[in-house]
Amino acid sequence: MAMEPRLDIIGAALADVSRSQILCALMDGRAFTNKELACVAGIAPQTASAHLKHLQLAGLTSSLRSGRHIYHRIADKNVAGVLEAIAGLSPTDHLRRNGSSRHGGADIFRARSCYNHIAGRLGVLLTERLIDLNVLQLSEGAVVPGDHGNRFFSDIGLPIPSASPAHDPVVKLCLDWTERRHHISGPLATQLMQHAIRAGWLERRRNSRALTITERGYETFDRIFGVNREMIEGGS
Amino acid sequence: MAMEPRLDIIGAALADVSRSQILCALMDGRAFTNKELACVAGIAPQTASAHLKHLQLAGLTSSLRSGRHIYHRIADKNVAGVLEAIAGLSPTDHLRRNGSSRHGGADIFRARSCYNHIAGRLGVLLTERLIDLNVLQLSEGAVVPGDHGNRFFSDIGLPIPSASPAHDPVVKLCLDWTERRHHISGPLATQLMQHAIRAGWLERRRNSRALTITERGYETFDRIFGVNREMIEGGS
DNA sequence: ACAACGATACGATGACGACCGAACCATTGC
DNA sequence: GCAATGGTTCGGTCGTCATCGTATCGTTGT
Structure with missing residues (x-):
């Protein structure tokens, strides 16, 4: 009966520190490989692979293969806008704490x-x-x-x-x-x-x-x- | 070193079906009590209470007590806009499935x-x-x-x-x-x-x-x- | 003051998922 | 064809968290 938007699907895709780091790295618009993103998040390539699969399934990223490399990027500017909006909503306490600007x-x-x-x-x-x-x-x-x-x-x-x-x-x-x-x-x-x-x-x-x-x-x-x-x- | 936005904090707040349902109920701008929201999500009041605590801590909702009731609402129109944007990003397959418009x-x-x-x-x-x-x-x-x-x-x-x-x-x-x-x-x-x-x-x-x-x-x-x-x- | 009701704190349980080691698949380059 | 490299699948472990039963706290109304 209740036919409501599934905020939890997008939420679950964001609800992990590693995936958050991956998305932030992708937020500059460039595409990165699995290994690079694993390095950014500080996790093993297998784990990053699972994360990227999750993100892609949620529609947040898209992949593009070129030779034996597979490049991942933010799906579209629509997604980028929403992610930026969410970032603007995030608590900022951890910002000025270390490395004050x-x-x-x-x-x-x-x-x-x-x-x-x-x-x-x-x-x-x-x-x-x-x-x-x-x-x-x-x-x-x-x-x-x-x-x-x-x-x-x-x-x-x-x-x-x-x-x-x-x-x-x-x-x-x-x-x-x-x-x-x-x-x-x-x-x-x-x-x-x-x-x-x-x-x-x-x-x-x-x-x-x-x-x-x-x-x-x-x-x-x-x-x-x-x-x-x-x-x-x-x-x- | 890496000082990136914590998308996972907001994401974790959304990453649950019950919390998603609660937020959707609140999206019409009105305020609801813990019990009403528990009913909407089909969970026990204690569980809803924990969820609302989580949402409030993430800055997505705010509460207002009136007598022995505590009314919960979306924190501000900024949050409402972001939630609506996320809803627009959500997969829509489940929509037309049942109850076609x-x-x-x-x-x-x-x-x-x-x-x-x-x-x-x-x-x-x-x-x-x-x-x-x-x-x-x-x-x-x-x-x-x-x-x-x-x-x-x-x-x-x-x-x-x-x-x-x-x-x-x-x-x-x-x-x-x-x-x-x-x-x-x-x-x-x-x-x-x-x-x-x-x-x-x-x-x-x-x-x-x-x-x-x-x-x-x-x-x-x-x-x-x-x-x-x-x-x-x-x-x- | 006491009963009724709403909200919350605590503890136990059960499920989901992040993580990595190991093995496997695919592409490249020699 | 073979080694090297990037990516993925599988299985198992561990931590986290949603859930509810029980008990406690606060407010209301009689």
Whole structure:
């Protein structure tokens, strides 16, 4: 009689520390192999295999085989959005406890990738600056391209994402898990990060979502966005 | 070293059928007592008590005591939104299996409350109609009040929600769990449902999120919104 | 004050699942 | 074909947790 959504199915898929770590590693949008993910979670490959099977059955991940490797990734951006939302709901006590970000803490607080867009302190600072510059503007709690949008993006040589169908906005807001403020996601944010990596402002790392800000990156973010090193590393 | 979000904490809170049922019961926005929720989930009160303790510790629910009763509810609209998003991610195979909606199935498919706004077939039909009538309009994948908005709402005697601060839009889109199409949420949608109940178009039930559509309701939805009984009950 | 009722703490039980060792399957490269 | 490597299956062990019976605590109403 009662025909209710089965929150427990998705819940069970998340209800394990190892699976949580695996999903977090996948949250930067890249695909990883079973062995890499086992290493990230600190478990044996057989166990990771079982976990990935579980995640895939729940529809959270998808796999893609290439030779003798099988790459796993987040199933789609829909799933990524929900996971990010759940992360925003998680208790944060364990964050500031060790490795406080205020004293130049772990790099993952400064800048990290979040399903192909920039998150962390750098992510929210850039977002707020883009709104100040009227490149983006707030509208009814959502964010839309602003008056100076096209001008700005063509100035820095960024291809402007084509207007998408109404159900898939070109830019969205996403609650930053560590900063508790919004950063941008969506196609525009994806292109921005890819451009930042291509241009050598940021560098990905091997087994971490953390992004390294290069010297050129610090210089560029300061000059173009007005976001300087002190703002990124410092307190406020 | 690794400082990642603990998806498993929220996941563990959801990873039980009884807790899932409890949360679903709470998803209509009303508060229930321990005993009522135990009844919904089909478990003993002691077990429900442990579950509610778990949910509260995870920050998903909050309790409020009134006399010898303790009322439990979803912690905030933030949590409600995430839960609805997770429900939209859940597998749907078990839905059409029993009680198909096409053959005039369970009422919960026709109309139900979802954290104080209307969901189910009626919810998505009203939403689409409001967009057609230009009472609401799509903008960059979000939804905002349209040109005929104020006129329409004052016509039916609905107080127009005041424009909220930018971070809390007056109306939002929410993926309907059964219909897989969008319905509206947010303050405007809340007021719409409350008005519909006050005006006798809909009636709440005791222990279910399902809403009963009254005869006056059918007549009104047809006349004002152009949503007739056949559309609500039928296939399409 | 006492009976009734709702909620909770404790203990025991039973089931599910995370984990890894060992063996097996599949693909690559020589 | 054969060794090497990545991935998976199987079986067994251990820990965790959902469940309920019993008992306790708090509030209400008579």
